[in-house]
Amino acid sequence: MLLIKCPYCDETLPELEFAYAGEAHITRPPTPAEASDEEWRDFLFIRSNVKGAHYERWRHVHGCGRFFNAVRDTVSDRFLVTYPAGGLRPAVDDVTGSSK
């Protein structure tokens, strides 16, 4: 069972309190009516499926209820960093460099 730090509660808590919520930094086109079929397809279905640092969303569903972002290494299954929703996407080097 993973330990996950909720950036809002500022506490590291067991995975049981959290729910995965898909890849992060997928932008919903701001004016959907103007989005092309290809843009909408990409928004709906196209995901990076990386081996390594994966930017993803989690929700502290059995805690504060907030959605937040995380970078998790899909090889080691280790969280490299978590940060609030809407926060800037941290560079891979920054998070992997700071990880143990």
Next chain:
Amino acid sequence: MTNFRVPGKGRVDQRRPVTFSFDDKEFTAAKGDTVASALLANGVHLMGRSFKYHRPRGPVAAGSEEPNALIGTRRGKGQFEPNTRATVQEVYKGLAATSQNKFPNLKFDIGEINDKAYMLLSAGFYYKTFMWPRSFWDKVYEPFIRAAAGLGVSPTEEDPDHYASRYLHTDVLVVGAGPAGLAAARSAAEAGLRVTLVDENSEAGGTLLSEPQALIEGAPAWDWLAAELAALTDLGVKIMTRTTAIGYYHQNMVGLCEKLTDYVATPEANIPRERMWRVRAGQVILAQGALEKPLVFDGNDRPGVMLAGSAQTYLNRYGVRVGDRAVVVTSHDSAYHAAFDLVESGTAIRAIVDTRAMPPEDLVSQARIRSILVLTGHTVTGTSGRLRVKSVRVNPVRDGWVGEARELLCDCVLMSGGWTPSLHLFSHTKGSLKWDAEQQTFLPDRMTEACLIAGAGRGLWGIEAALTDGAEMGAVAARELGKPIEAKRLTVEQDRTGTGESNTELPSDLSQGKARAFVDYQNDVTAKDLRLAVREGMRSIEHVKRYTTNGMATDQGKMSNINGLNIASDALGKPQPQVGLTTFRPPYTPTSFGAFAGYHRGDHFEATRKTPIDIWAEENGAAFEPVSQWRRAWYFPRAGETMDAAVQRECKATRESVGMFDASTLGKIEVTGPDAVEFMNRMYTNPWTKLQPGRARYGLLLGDDGFIRDDGVIGRLSQDRFHVTTTTGGAARVLNMMEDYLQTEWPDLKVWLTSTTEQWATIALNGPNARKVIEPFVEGLDISAEAFPHMSVAECTVAGFPARLFRISFTGELGFEINVPARHGLELWETLYAAGRPYDLCTYGTETMHVLRAEKGYIIVGQDTDGTVTPFDAGIGWAVGKAKPDFVGMRALKRPDLVADGRKQLVGLLTEDSTTKLEEGAQIVLDPAQPVPMKMVGHVTSSYHSVAAGRPIAMALIAGGHGRMGETVHIPMPDGVIRATVTSPVFYDPEGARLAI
């Protein structure tokens, strides 16, 4: 009966005899015995039959790695456990143990014929033997495989025991209470850390229990052990015995299974049988020692052939000699010590057969002093004896040439192929291993967790080395946790260190093709099988493993892995590290399902949610059905009434007068705030801006992919407040989706979302007399047809309770839904039930609700839709706002696939014979004469007998269905093809006149 107990020897209490039975025969054990040690004390080696060849087998080991001696134990009804290792099961008074895989009995078994047919059952036989002819599969092969497969017999009765579950947080968890683990715990505890020390055995001590000769700091090993355990207890170390670390999970979480009852005759009442611990540790120290390897030679599986170290354990720990005349076969120094211990206790050692040409001088001379014949540079080429080994065939080997054989008579063979570090838990962490060429074994390399490995687990041999390394690793752990401490150094005399060489199968002068040299005892895999797998093209060790099943038995190859690897790498002509090692996975040893389930069984398997009115339904004889986690009244049968009859009565009563339904399980979400209407506009397909407070509307929720996710009636209570209802199963999902969009897409909107599902009890009254029943109770509101028309909502008082009253209908009749605070739900229900008597008010359940809504063609999300259905497919495109700039799913509704022709669309279906009710889920075809497999164009989603329509009705999703009105489709069923006509899904009151009463 022969007695192999050595008086005064061992840690068992020989003055306290315990009786138990094995295969219905009574035996006497000493307190502290395992089933294996007790049977060996009685001269019994034959304890089971092997899995595939049904060969007679006895214990080869003395611990949890035992592959052969698997027994069934039974304590009482439902308390049968198969495949228990006789080497682990402690004897208690009255224990009833049975052998496995035998018919009719252990000494004479018909399945032994498989042993003669071994040529047919070689590696990959599952893939080869049963391939042809195809028609044999059902009648011949599958029954044969099913009868032959499986170890032991699965219990069929319900387990009456209960199982507990605990969390534990500790600074340092030490796994293994041998010398390394004890010393590690001591260092960490003296540094002031919280330490937990666990061991799977019934007592702590590990190898010290088998080596009483050692002197630690001048004290005999067992005295030192007792003092050390007392000191650890004083330091606050939590010592847990009979506790197996079964798995090592992320971020230093280790699962422990603690056995609490399986070793006592009469367990305390209410004590759990096992307790599963989820431990989160700051540092984990793995001190699991090493496991001895067998040697691979023809007949190395006969009862009486066992590991030398295990024979030493039986002698020193249990006071049991494993035989009168032993031959020791070894490639490692350690077996010499076993031989010396046995000689001292009266077992004759016929010879020490060493595969090495030049074993250490001092060991050879010590053997000579004891008059033991040492045959260096020899090999073993066979054994004899049916139910017990009678002799060993040994040959000299010179320059790779196997010389003339000689036969050594014996009643036991003690073998040692060296030792393998026990790295199973380390392997769970995906830590990497590196091949150590000198020791011919894998050692731990790169860590992925806060984990340390001490003692024999990293290739250090001897008690002093283990104690020193353990103390050091304990200090390292303490330092990592910010509590530096110096590691203490202990001196050990009469320590037994040693080295050895590693082998493939031993050389032989006989045809290796006929040799039965076992590598994996539990799965009956021989050296020949492994070589055959390589010859047949398996190159990866993972393929060799699966083809031969080597290492795939319940012991996961604890003994066989390295021998298997050595043989495979020899056959492949590649060094071991290039061939690699297969992965160990949790659990370390077989673990009961009960321990994993813990409290989550029976009524506690998952929560059962009940409405405030549930108790009334129960008292009034309702039949219930589960709907997600809710228990809902399904129908209310009268005495002797069938479900069909009850549902038809409930439907009829509701349409003719009035029915009452507990709708409390409907999901409810309160959407409030200055931007509530904007939020609703963006979430739901419908337009909400013009909906006036006091009015309600059917709301449709899509995903951004355009497919229906949920629906429900939504009332606007004021400018900034909506009462949203969802499907019963969808409430949490919908709230999560709303929160997601609110928090992450539109964080600027000032909106608050609150789940109110359980705060409101909801009672639905439907039928032409519904108003008459509730009108007398309503205060502060005119509910006449004119003042309170269909799709109205208001706050008022009903029977004195504050209420939100909706005029809505899911039946097509005049309908009201009264929401009152949950605590008043039952009283309101009873009040209305009494008031309804003059109108023959009928309570109904979910089944009638389903029928009534289907008669009106109202969909149920998840039944009539399946996650690929758009509003237009479902025929409810009218609910989609046309002029809105955006809502969730809007853009997707214009995607090419979603506007293409031929999509499956929701329609009604009427069987042509007017009497046949279709099966829900039945597939639909256009041409029943086409060859199988037919092209399926859709399926039946809902089907009921309708009283109102006077016939069965159905709904279906059919490709291009909206364009097929009036066409005939076909539903092929096992007993014939049913013809049905495509219709509108509205079967009753299509004008909606009854809603307006």
